[in-house]
Amino acid sequence: MARYIFVTGGVVSSLGKGLSSASLGYLLKSRGYKVKIRKLDPYLNIDPGTMNPFEHGEVFVTDDGAETDLDLGHYERFIDINLTSLDNVTTGKIYSQILEKERSGKYLGNTVQVIPHVTNQIKDFIKAKTSGYDFIICEIGGTVGDIESLPFLEAIRQFSNDIGKxxxxxxxxxxxPYLKSSEEIKTKPTQHSVKELRSLGIQPDIIVCRSEITLPKGQRKKISLFCNVNIENVIQTVDVKTIYEAPISFYKEKFDYQVLKHFNIKNKKQPNLKPWYRTKNIILNSKKEVNIFVVGKYVDLKDAYKSIDEALIHGGLANSIKVNLNKIDSEKLKKNQIKNKLKNADGILIPGGFGKRGTEGKIQCIKFARENKIPFFGICFGMQLSLIEFARNVLKLRNANSTELNKNCIPVIGLIEEWYKDGMLKKGDLKKLGGTMRLGSYECNLNEKSMVKKIYKSKKIYERHRHRYEVNIAYKNKFESKGLIFSGLSNNNKLTEIIELNSHPWFVGVQFHPEFKSRPLSPHPLFASFIKAAKNKK
Structure with a gap:
């Protein structure tokens, strides 16, 4: 029988609800339980797919093609599970489903209201396809007190009453907060946040306190007294040096034990924390390190390339080496700065993206990596730009570009529906991809003699995609005649998935997003190989 754990946040946003939920999920799974985890976001967008990375951070993609909140990446990485479109919902999606029902007459002409229709729709989402799971963890986005999160809080209040306390x-x-000037730890914000939550009919069973420093027992007692929570259920989470310390920290605080105690469950099996201690030790104490430069246009926001940052760290874990991440804003990068900016680079990565802004800076960095034999990894748009760079400077197709950036170009990259000119695919091939996003997991066949086949140790792979434009396969022979090999193709051999450069120590571009499948305890093979090449360069 499933037990439901609802995680809310108060005082300020970005406290780490996602990491806390993910860490709890790992601890419960490591004790032998089957865990499902979900995110309920209060914003009105249908999904994060069209939101600016500067505002929302990266868009995480699941195997079934759902564009979701980046917290689902934390969930997958920590708990080592694959999530689906059923594990992330927004207010926009809830309302669109309700309005669709109303338009089709499902409510039989009744007045459609927040209660019960919106709350019922949220409750249906919470309990959908949960059979066979022991614990369902539901993180409620936003902060208690925000008007937009009220329907979600009311829904989980009702849900708790429906299934029983x-x-x-x-x-x-x-x-x-800790006030340095007076050297005091203040519990009042927590008291007010809990008061706000209780005014909505929800009494927290466990309070997790985020703090810069260790909470003295006196402060815990105060929170316990004023918030009506047993003192052993006042859990502290002190700022850690790496997020991968979180499961260790929460175990020491007996977070998972108190959860099981609440449900009157006795479990003698202890979580396996050895991998996390090893991870922590490599990240914090390794004397060996590599410098990886990520060149993109969203580098001013830390979360914009969250999965890539983590996957690079995972690659370091696979090689027992610390990875120093260096971010370069491609939009501000000038041609005469590149040599100086990248002089200490052991590896260069160009991530995905959309639009023209900052592309020429990325292309110049790719050229620098190719000519100076620096390990290079191009992901999605990064791979497409590496083909454009090669076409311009090696194939001498000076006007080579993507039709996304220039309609009047030699179309090395384009939409499927545009490929009808001489020498290109005819309109009608792969109709479903024309002008749409290719999302989710797709099959890829690897060239028998390719480097990537040795890396993956497999002939066939499945990776997650998020893009609209494709490589024009008509130029395949021209590229390969100069040593740039199309080493991974779709089943029909018309969509390019992976390219590699024979004359280079490690030069790989992929159309998909391997970072979405990388996990600290099982690093993605491409990132592990990339960091190994960077390590060998030193």
């Missing part, structure tokens, strides 16, 4: 648990994450 013995099958539900409320975890509330708050900030306990």
């Amino acid at each position: 013995d099958k539900s648990l409320f975890v509330h994450l708050t900030l306990v």
